[in-house]
Amino acid sequence: MKMETGTGEKEYIKGELLYTIFTNDVEHFSIVKLKIHDTNTDYREKEIVAKGYFSNLQDGNLYYFYGQFEKHPKYGTQYHVKSYQTFIPDSKDGLVAYLSSDMFYGIGKRTAKKIVDHLGENAVSKIFNNKEVLADVPGLKKETAETLVKSLHENQGFEHIVVNLSKYNIGLKMAQKIYQVYKEAAMEVLEEDPYRYVFDIDGFGFQTADSIARQNGISLNHPNRIGAGCIYVLQKSIQDGHVYLPLGDCVDQVIQLLWNPEVPLDGKEITNRLEELNNEKSVIIYQGNVYLPSLYYAEDGFASHVKRLLENKVEFDTTEAELMKIIGEIEEEETLSYGKEQYEAIRRALHSKLMILTGGPGTGKTTVIKGIIKAYGSIQSLSTDPSDYDNKSDFPFVLTAPTGRAAKRMKESTGLPAVTIHRLLGWNGSDGFEKDEQEQLSGKILIIDEFSMVDIWLANHLFKAIPNDMQVLIVGDEDQLPSVGPGQVLSDLLDSELIPTISLHEVYRQKEGSKIIQLAHAIKNDSFQIDLLHNDKDFSFIDCKEYQVVDVITKVYKRAIDKGIDMKDIQVLAPMYRTEAGITMINKGLQQLVNPKSNKKREVKVNDTVFRKGDKVIQLVNQPEDGVFNGDIGEVVAIFEEDENTDHVQQLVVQFEENEVVYERKDYINLMLAYCISIHKSQGSEFPIVILPIVSSYHRMLRKNLIYTSITRGKQSLIICGEKNALTRGVETVDTNKRYTSLKEQLTVRIEEHHNVELEKNEMIEDDELSPYDFM
Ligand SMILES: Nc1ncnc2c1ncn2[C@@H]1O[C@H](COP(=O)(O)OP(=O)(O)OP(=O)(O)O)[C@@H](O)[C@H]1O
Numbered sequence: 067m068k069m070e071t072g073t074g075e076k077e078y079i080k081g082e083l084l085y086t087i088f089t090n091d092v093e094h095f096s097i098v099k100l101k102i103h104d105t106n107t108d109y110r111e112k113e114i115v116a117k118g119y120f121s122n123l124q125d126g127n128l129y130y131f132y133g134q135f136e137k138h139p140k141y142g143t144q145y146h147v148k149s150y151q152t153f154i155p156d157s158k159d160g161l162v163a164y165l166s167s168d169m170f171y172g173i174g175k176r177t178a179k180k181i182v183d184h185l186g187e188n189a190v191s192k193i194f195n196n197k198e199v200l201a202d203v204p205g206l207k208k209e210t211a212e213t214l215v216k217s218l219h220e221n222q223g224f225e226h227i228v229v230n231l232s233k234y235n236i237g238l239k240m241a242q243k244i245y246q247v248y249k250e251a252a253m254e255v256l257e258e259d260p261y262r263y264v265f266d267i268d269g270f271g272f273q274t275a276d277s278i279a280r281q282n283g284i285s286l287n288h289p290n291r292i293g294a295g296c297i298y299v300l301q302k303s304i305q306d307g308h309v310y311l312p313l314g315d316c317v318d319q320v321i322q323l324l325w326n327p328e329v330p331l332d333g334k335e336i337t338n339r340l341e342e343l344n345n346e347k348s349v350i351i352y353q354g355n356v357y358l359p360s361l362y363y364a365e366d367g368f369a370s371h372v373k374r375l376l377e378n379k380v381e382f383d384t385t386e387a388e389l390m391k392i393i394g395e396i397e398e399e400e401t402l403s404y405g406k407e408q409y410e411a412i413r414r415a416l417h418s419k420l421m422i423l424t425g426g427p428g429t430g431k432t433t434v435i436k437g438i439i440k441a442y443g444s445i446q447s448l449s450t451d452p453s454d455y456d457n458k459s460d461f462p463f464v465l466t467a468p469t470g471r472a473a474k475r476m477k478e479s480t481g482l483p484a485v486t487i488h489r490l491l492g493w494n495g496s497d498g499f500e501k502d503e504q505e506q507l508s509g510k511i512l513i514i515d516e517f518s519m520v521d522i523w524l525a526n527h528l529f530k531a532i533p534n535d536m537q538v539l540i541v542g543d544e545d546q547l548p549s550v551g552p553g554q555v556l557s558d559l560l561d562s563e564l565i566p567t568i569s570l571h572e573v574y575r576q577k578e579g580s581k582i583i584q585l586a587h588a589i590k591n592d593s594f595q596i597d598l599l600h601n602d603k604d605f606s607f608i609d610c611k612e613y614q615v616v617d618v619i620t621k622v623y624k625r626a627i628d629k630g631i632d633m634k635d636i637q638v639l640a641p642m643y644r645t646e647a648g649i650t651m652i653n654k655g656l657q658q659l660v661n662p663k664s665n666k667k668r669e670v671k672v673n674d675t676v677f678r679k680g681d682k683v684i685q686l687v688n689q690p691e692d693g694v695f696n697g698d699i700g701e702v703v704a705i706f707e708e709d710e711n712t713d714h715v716q717q718l719v720v721q722f723e724e725n726e727v728v729y730e731r732k733d734y735i736n737l738m739l740a741y742c743i744s745i746h747k748s749q750g751s752e753f754p755i756v757i758l759p760i761v762s763s764y765h766r767m768l769r770k771n772l773i774y775t776s777i778t779r780g781k782q783s784l785i786i787c788g789e790k791n792a793l794t795r796g797v798e799t800v801d802t803n804k805r806y807t808s809l810k811e812q813l814t815v816r817i818e819e820h821h822n823v824e825l826e827k828n829e830m831i832e833d834d835e836l837s838p839y840d841f842m
Pocket residue numbers: 402403404405408425426427428429430431432433434574575
């Protein structure tokens with residue numbers, strides 16, 4: 067419902083706060099009940115529920131609220147507040163009463179009257195604009211004036227900023243972020259240099275700053291505009307995975323962003339500005355490349371921690387003969403015989419401070435991890451059973467992975483505890499990580515799985531927390547998609563050839579007759595042939611066109627459900643959201659099939675999506691405070707209305723593998739239906755049955771590493787539906803989008819010298835000592 071005032075005047079409700087129905091301390095989102103004293107809208111009721119991002123509202127106080135009416139399906143009309151301010155009486159008597167109230171300590175009626183007599187009905191805004199006006203109030207002590215100014219700012223600083231920011235269409239939520247950074251100086255900063263916000267406020271876009279600058283007459287070639295353009299271009303490049311931009315690219319992109327026919331800018335001006343920013347440490351220019359400082363220091367920090375670890379030697383005095391015996395005993399226990407590469411991987415990992423283990427699916431990475439743990443336990447006489455340790459943190463084997471699902475898989479496949487990297491480092495959201503250089507991790511061996519997903523920021527945080535006496539094994543498959551965040555840490559480490567690496571090539575699962583593995587390796591080795599798409603016991607290909615995809619997937623899904631397969635075990639993966647065969651349409655089709663609308667099931671609608679009790683959903687952002695992370699999949703188990711819980715807000719409850727999370731309406735956008743998820747979101751997860759549509763309308767996305775990643779998510783069965791040509795073209799298309807990173811160079815500079823020494827040592831080990839394969 068839209069209310070018009072008919073006069074073009076800004077709509078308001080002047081209301082007294084009766085009570086707060088709900089408030090969220092972190093974001094200051096509140097729902098309040100108001101008694102209406104006045105309004106210039108057509109609303110005629112005496113009370114209304116208002117909601118918005120308030121700070122410090124007091125029961126009984128009068129405020130002006132500016133916003134718009136909304137119709138809630140159950141509770142009727144509510145006022146969605148965009149900005150607000152305390153009502154300050156506009157009569158002299160009212161103002162005297164206000165200034166002499168409890169809100170202003172030390173000001174009695176007489177002093178208040180003096181102020182009002184001298185400054186008039188607009189006393190408060192005059193003081194806000196220039197506190198010096200109080201100096202002329204006869205008989206007002208300096209200290210009293212200072213206390214009054216301070217209290218005014220405490221009581222109204224935020225509202226004042228909110229009201230002023232709203233003139234530039236900046237909403238309450240962004241205003242909270244801005245106020246936290248600049249406090250009362252927010253407007254001053256904004257009007258003098260709106261571009262400062264691009265540097266300091268997370269999520270504040272360049273275009274917004276630019277339009278405010280236009281309104282305030284800041285010139286198009288103002289250095290602040292050019293500076294903000296540079297920062298913005300660098301921030302945007304993170305979305306493409308870059309750690310830096312070459313100076314020339316950066317300059318070109320800034321010229322494009324700032325382009326205006328009236329004031330053309332040339333490259334020299336931009337380069338000069340970048341150099342100034344470099345001097346101020348707002349960017350870092352190093353060897354002709356431009357970095358945002360956080361990325362430069364992450365790369366620099368990670369490289370130095372890798373060097374630090376490599377400098378510390380491993381005490382390993384077990385002879386090769388003893389090691390052979392120990393590994394032989396493990397082979398007997400596990401009833402297998404390690405292949406040559408696998409044996410070497412175990413042996414080398416025990417000798418190395420830091421080692422990388424790579425290999426495609428089914429090459430035995432997990433088998434090797436288990437072997438390393440057992441061998442280490444045996445050599446050091448340490449139990450590999452966590453229950454033998456009184457204190458959890460004494461367990462010497464630390465297993466971790468970047469996502470919840472990958473950690474869970476690691477836990478299941480090794481039978482040992484494994485947690486996400488965030489949990490291992492004690493991430494507290496805005497407070498950062500508990501573990502760092504000062505408070506490092508405990509344990510003897512750290513094994514990090516799915517390392518291809520780790521970005522440079524997380525790699526740096528993790529490595530700074532690794533103590534010198536810990537051995538580290540990095541496990542990953544470089545042919546998977548790179549991390550969502552900036553960098554390509556695993557492939558840079560491998561490219562540097564400075565870290566001891568063992569690559570497993572022999573495929574063991576294939577020996578058990580897996581077509582999925584065969585396909586994956588054919589794609590990896592560029593030997594994919596169309597006749598590999600013949601159906602097999604774990605694989606089928608269904609020929610269909612784009613317009614048939616949703617229908618085909620629905621039928622396959624139905625067949626699986628009819629056979630009694632749990633929907634948790636079937637996962638549809640697709641590369642894009644918005645096509646006829648995109649994730650959104652597939653989700654709609656599958657929701658209709660497995661969880662259709664019913665009078666018996668509650669549902670909520672968020673934009674175009676309906677979440678219904680029983681729906682499979684995926685979490686889209688990290689929410690460490692609730693123990694739920696980007697990519698976690700769960701099920702909607704309940705929906706509660708406002709009058710059914712003590713918080714008096716609508717709630718949606720999702721059961722994840724390990725915990726239950728309660729969402730309020732404003733957080734529903736962190737969820738999506740998950741019958742079909744994006745291939746990017748599936749990284750690090752595996753599913754018993756994967757259904758994979760591949761059609762030519764996805765061509766923009768179809769790349770070898772994307773298809774490889776999707777195929778390797780299927781554990782027992784893979785069904786590809788779509789067009790063979792699209793699949794063939796996709797596996798032949800290599801991702802040429804180069805990520806600008808300099809980790810390899812950073813590592814080379816730091817550790818080449820050290821590495822030469824290590825190499826010599828390793829050669830000595832290889833020369834002097836015999837391996838079992840020398841006897842074969
Ligand atoms: N040397 C071996 N002899 C016999 N079987 C083996 C050997 N190595 C591994 N396997 C078997 O091959 C299968 C795949 O091994 P494993 O799970 O360790 O590979 P992986 O590289 O971790 O695979 P993925 O990345 O797909 O999880 C397992 O069933 C494992 O028991």
